[in-house]
Amino acid sequence: MKVRLITLLSNTTSVQGIESRVQYQIRNLVIESEIRLAEKRYMAMQMNQFKDENLSRLGFGAMRLPLKENKEIDEAQVKEMVDYAMSHGVNYFDTAYPYHDGKSEIVMGKILSAYPRDSYYLATKYPGHQVANSYNPEEIFEEQLKKCGVEYFDFYLLHNVYENSIGVYTDKRWGIMDYFVKQKELGRIKYLGFSSHARPDCLEEFLKYADGRMDFCQIQLNYLDWTLQDGKEKYELLEKYNVPVWVMESVRGGRLANLSKEETEKLLAHRPNESTAAWSLRWLMGLPNVKMILSGMSDTEQMKDNVKTFSEGDPLSEEERAFLLELAEGMKGALPCTACRYCTKGCPMGLDIPRLISGYNDIRFSPGLTVAMQLDALPDDKLPSACIGCGACSRICPQKIDIPAAMKDFTAILTKLPKWADICRQRAAAAKALHKD
């Protein structure tokens, strides 16, 4: 401003001319700075108040970090992403004990150590969902603090409380809940919560057990899983128990960022400048009990696109939200099971057919471990492979679903996926190798 005024004065001859031009120039400068301030307000990261904390609505999930050719984490790029996040108001970073064979915690801790400890929120998780012979929360927790180079965690989660792990988390022998509640009292954990891929009945069982000791719950949620994975029911259940929702898989592992050409065109017709990922994120931003939306970003471009989305005050209209749910129905190509359960009474194998069909619909949309993990909770004689193909179910099904064919196909898909127990063994070996390094 000083330079501009001096230039102006040196180019002006009469005193009157100087006065009016100075006034004019000052008025312009004031307007310019007001516009810049308004732009800044408009482009600022959206924040959410959670208890005493001011959280960015977008959180950086560190489970799919960029990799170098040798498959090691590309630390230079992660640093670039963290720096970009921090300079644009993103202050929440979510890692976990097993991510990247235990190296995500180390890398995130190292990169974040360049910033003052109270300028970011660090979240990690206890791996009680992994199959093991015994569980020692103290040993893991102390190791995590060391790996991340911190003295406390802002947010700490019991990792994936679901049908198979709820027994571990509630087992008095391991004392997991008591141990972490104690750490919270000691100030080594600020907020204690859990993540979950459980079905609604198991989720409620744990909420009852927790009895108000959980500050938040992280679930898989997006406009597709609102119906495909009972997301709506889980969201409403958490609302009923006054537990704020943290969202993972906000773009379903990238699947909702890479829609088909036809689906993308439909979205572009509504909002020509919006990315498909932004639609999914904006849809979540419209749910009032969602306090944190995580995105597992794998490069700086994704980070920039997400930061832009969360910095614009441009919510979806009710029509747009409904349009997305409609689009999701078309995407699923799902078997139209209404869960009426007519078929289950006559099944000689006692299979929970609607539950299996729900898993089949899910895994057909995007094959992943979540469904396989959920099915691990079932005994062998209740898996789709137990179907004897008698057809009694199909004869009674009002939707005329070819259930035996679905069970056969489901079994074939499952046999191609790695077994959860094998993955846990690999993770335990990776953790052991890290200790040796």
Ligand code: SF4
């Ligand atoms: S076809 Fe399979 S699922 Fe259907 S009733 Fe027979 S055993 Fe049960």
Ligand code: SF4
């Ligand atoms: S009868 Fe058909 S619609 Fe009803 S639960 Fe069974 S498969 Fe689903």
